[in-house]
Amino acid sequence: MSRYNEVAMWINHEIWRKALRWNRSIMRAILTLFMMVLVMGCHTLPLLGRGGQPPRETSSEQTAQAAASESEAGSAAPPKTQSAPAAAGKVILLISFSWSNDPAEDIQKSFTYASRQAFPPFTMDVVRRGSALETAVACDSLMQQNDVRLVIYAGDEGAAAGVALLSAKHRVPVLKLTSDARSFAELSPYLCEFLPSAKRQAEVLGDYAVRDLRLAQMMNLYPLDARGAALAEGFRQGVEKAGGAVEVAKTYPPEAPNIRVELAAVFSDENRLKQGKTPLKAALTPQERAEAFGDAKGGEVLFSDEEGDSLSEIPLQGEGFFLALSPDKVEPYSTQLSLLPKGVVLLGNSSWINRDVLARQQMITEGMYISSPLLPQPAERDDLLSGYEGEKGSQANEWELLGLDAGDFVGRLMAVPKGRQELIKAIPQVPQFSGRAIIVDFGGGRENRMVRLLHLTNGELAPVR
Numbered sequence: 001m002s003r004y005n006e007v008a009m010w011i012n013h014e015i016w017r018k019a020l021r022w023n024r025s026i027m028r029a030i031l032t033l034f035m036m037v038l039v040m041g042c043h044t045l046p047l048l049g050r051g052g053q054p055p056r057e058t059s060s061e062q063t064a065q066a067a068a069s070e071s072e073a074g075s076a077a078p079p080k081t082q083s084a085p086a087a088a089g090k091v092i093l094l095i096s097f098s099w100s101n102d103p104a105e106d107i108q109k110s111f112t113y114a115s116r117q118a119f120p121p122f123t124m125d126v127v128r129r130g131s132a133l134e135t136a137v138a139c140d141s142l143m144q145q146n147d148v149r150l151v152i153y154a155g156d157e158g159a160a161a162g163v164a165l166l167s168a169k170h171r172v173p174v175l176k177l178t179s180d181a182r183s184f185a186e187l188s189p190y191l192c193e194f195l196p197s198a199k200r201q202a203e204v205l206g207d208y209a210v211r212d213l214r215l216a217q218m219m220n221l222y223p224l225d226a227r228g229a230a231l232a233e234g235f236r237q238g239v240e241k242a243g244g245a246v247e248v249a250k251t252y253p254p255e256a257p258n259i260r261v262e263l264a265a266v267f268s269d270e271n272r273l274k275q276g277k278t279p280l281k282a283a284l285t286p287q288e289r290a291e292a293f294g295d296a297k298g299g300e301v302l303f304s305d306e307e308g309d310s311l312s313e314i315p316l317q318g319e320g321f322f323l324a325l326s327p328d329k330v331e332p333y334s335t336q337l338s339l340l341p342k343g344v345v346l347l348g349n350s351s352w353i354n355r356d357v358l359a360r361q362q363m364i365t366e367g368m369y370i371s372s373p374l375l376p377q378p379a380e381r382d383d384l385l386s387g388y389e390g391e392k393g394s395q396a397n398e399w400e401l402l403g404l405d406a407g408d409f410v411g412r413l414m415a416v417p418k419g420r421q422e423l424i425k426a427i428p429q430v431p432q433f434s435g436r437a438i439i440v441d442f443g444g445g446r447e448n449r450m451v452r453l454l455h456l457t458n459g460e461l462a463p464v465r
Contacts, residue, residue, distance in 0.1 A: 089417065091149065092124070094142070095108060115411060135162060136162035150173050151175070152175050154176075156178075173424040181197060181229075185446040195402075200234060201371040202235040206238025207241060209244070210244035218235070219247065221250050221323050223326065250266050263280065319344045334364070335361065337361070353372060358456060369453060374401065402438065
C-alpha cells in the first residue's frame, strides 16, 4: 500500500473516532483535508512542492554554510562571539502554504537567522510542502525519527489539522506559529498555539471594550462563515464576561459586493431604536428603495448626514460596533461606512491592519481599536532585530517579526536539552516571553493568551496592550 493511502486511511479513522468532540469549524478543516486525501491518495505521485518543483529541505549545516558565504560577501550581521555545542535533539520547521505570494520565505529566513543566534544554537531542518496531503505524509515520516524533538509548524488551516492529529498519534510536540479561527490545541495534547486564535483575539477585544472603554452595549456585524462565527462567539463571550451585552448581531454573505443594507440594518435594529439610539442616515428610505429597485433591501444604500445635522447634536450612545472583515474586504467595505453616531466606537479584527485603507478612511477609522495576534511593527529594537535587518538590507515585515520571535522563543526553550515529554510539559509553563512583536503567556494552557490591542490615533496605530 502506498504511503499516501496509509496516511489517508489513518486520518479517515481519526476523523470518525473523534468527530463528536469537535466543533463545526474544526470539522470543516478536517473534512477539507480528508477530501484532498481522497483525491490525491489514489495516485502514488512523487512529492512535489509549490509550482511542481521538489520541496526544499534545508539542514542546519547547509544554513550555516549559507550564513558563512553571506558573511564573506560583506553581510551586515554581527559576528558570533560565542560558540557552543548545539542543543540535543533536532527541531523541524515545517512550512505549508497553498497560496501564491505566501510568507514561507520570510518565515524561513527570519526563523533560521534567530536559530543561528541562539546560545547554544539548536539543530534545525526546514521542510516545505505545498498541500495538506503532502504535509501530512512528510509530517508522519518526520515524527517517526527518534532525534526529532519538536516540530514548528507554519501554514494553512487545512494542513494544520493533519499536523495536529499526527502529533497526537506520535506524541511529538508541535509549536504552531500561524493563527486560525479557533485553536487546534483541542485536537492534540501535544500541540501548542504560539499565537492566539481569532476567537481569542475577539474575546479580549470585547473584554477591553467593556472594562477599559466603558462601553456596556455592543453591535456586531460579521461574515456568515466559520471564521466570522468564531469572531462573533469570542466577542460575545468577552463582552458578557465583563458585564456587557451584545444587543445586535447580524451577518452578511462573505462574498457580497457590498454590505450597505446590512450596515443600515444593524443601526436600525428595532430594539436599539426603542432605546432612543440613532440610526445611520440613508439617502433613500426603505419605501423609496422598494419603488426604485423593486425591493426595500436592494440597491445602493448611500449614507449621508442630513443638511443641518451636527455631530455635537447627536446624543452620546456609549456603544461599540465590532465590524469583522476578511483582509480582501477591508478596502471595499470600509468605503461603505458613514460617520458613526457620536459615542459609537468602531472595533475591528486584525484584518483592519491596512495602513493605506486606514489613512484613506481616517474620518471614519480615527479612534478605532483593533485586536491582533502580533504588532505590525516592532515594539522595540534589539540586537537580534538589528542584525537581521542589517543582513537583509531592509526593515522586517510582520511575518519576519513572527519568525524572529518564534526562533528566539525556541532557542530559549531548547537551551536546556529536553526530551519530547519534557518539552510538551515545559512549553505551557514558560514564563512570559516578550519578543519584538509578540508577547507569549500560555498561563498553563496550550494557547497563547496574550492579544495585542491597537488604537488608531492621529492616523497612527499605537499599542495599548
